[in-house]
Amino acid sequence: MRVVPFRFEENTFWLLDQRKLPFEEVWVPCKSAQETALGIKEMVVRGAPAIGVTAAYGMVLAHLSGEKPAQADALLRQSRPTAVNLFYALDRMKPHWGNLEASLQEAKAIWTEVEATEQAISQHGARVLKGQVLTHCNTGPLATGGFGTALGAIIEAHRQGRVTHVWVDETRPYLQGARLTAYELQKAGVPATLITDNMAAYQMGQGQVDAVILGTDRMALNGDFANKIGTYGLAILAQYHGIPFYPALPLSSVDPRLESGTQIPIEERSAREVTFIRGQPIAPEGFPAAHPGFDVTPNHLITGIVTEKGVLYPPFDESLRAALGIG
Numbered sequence: 001m002r003v004v005p006f007r008f009e010e011n012t013f014w015l016l017d018q019r020k021l022p023f024e025e026v027w028v029p030c031k032s033a034q035e036t037a038l039g040i041k042e043m044v045v046r047g048a049p050a051i052g053v054t055a056a057y058g059m060v061l062a063h064l065s066g067e068k069p070a071q072a073d074a075l076l077r078q079s080r081p082t083a084v085n086l087f088y089a090l091d092r093m094k095p096h097w098g099n100l101e102a103s104l105q106e107a108k109a110i111w112t113e114v115e116a117t118e119q120a121i122s123q124h125g126a127r128v129l130k131g132q133v134l135t136h137c138n139t140g141p142l143a144t145g146g147f148g149t150a151l152g153a154i155i156e157a158h159r160q161g162r163v164t165h166v167w168v169d170e171t172r173p174y175l176q177g178a179r180l181t182a183y184e185l186q187k188a189g190v191p192a193t194l195i196t197d198n199m200a201a202y203q204m205g206q207g208q209v210d211a212v213i214l215g216t217d218r219m220a221l222n223g224d225f226a227n228k229i230g231t232y233g234l235a236i237l238a239q240y241h242g243i244p245f246y247p248a249l250p251l252s253s254v255d256p257r258l259e260s261g262t263q264i265p266i267e268e269r270s271a272r273e274v275t276f277i278r279g280q281p282i283a284p285e286g287f288p289a290a291h292p293g294f295d296v297t298p299n300h301l302i303t304g305i306v307t308e309k310g311v312l313y314p315p316f317d318e319s320l321r322a323a324l325g326i327g
């Protein structure tokens, strides 16, 4: 059964509070762009495509709540910096400022496209997966509002009998893997085992990993990409062990303004998300903690890029441009 992270009802955009999953299913109402921006910033909803859909409906709510579109747009753009889907969605909403009905139709289109592209991503991705697969963070329906990207491919590959087992990185510090990917794979009936992030190398060394597939928050035109912190290390481990390594993404997650990943903004989140787990301290009070939310993986560590137009192979600056239809 597919989990849906949000719904639009009675002029309210309801967010399934992902901070409380898998232990409680709590819905948070958003009635304005301001409330929506806060929901994104505080990761009530998270995941690159899901953030884009949510921002689009935030602009619909701006029209319903009487907020000025320009101010609503600015608030939403400031909510989180790395996932390009948020900016892609807001750019698509801009021509409809002042027109509620057109804004609603565009937001619905953005959500519908997420579902359509992810069916294709899942099919293309399933073809390159087999045996035991390792994944990082959460890239299922909770992260997208559709079928998922990397996790969509994993679930489809299991349905086809290709994937037999999944290693789920817990993904410190926010634990998207332990809390959300485990929750989604359990609902999907896919055999999986939770590991701490520092166990990935061991499992690879034991020959227990046949492929790595994970998500993308922003990709440059040469294939360098930003994803959840820990991705870069997994890419190096996969290359060392000769294991295929695949980022999965809709082409709307490619930033055509960027020639390489050096310019991708990396979100810094609060140290408290590192020094506390579910409100309990795990370090001396006030001890400093770093919390870059993402890292950038260079294109030479990628085996293939799983998109709705197929799996792209090097040279990525050519195959990505061809897939995007740009020179």
Ligand SMILES: CSC[C@H]1O[C@H](OP(=O)(O)O)[C@H](O)[C@@H]1O
Pocket (backbone or CB within 6 Å): 046, 047, 048, 049, 136, 137, 138, 139, 140, 143, 144, 148, 149, 150, 176, 214, 215, 216, 217, 227, 228, 229, 293
């Ligand atoms: C389907 S891409 C999901 C992508 O977003 C996650 O980040 P966050 O949970 O902080 O929004 C992570 O990077 C995933 O790969």
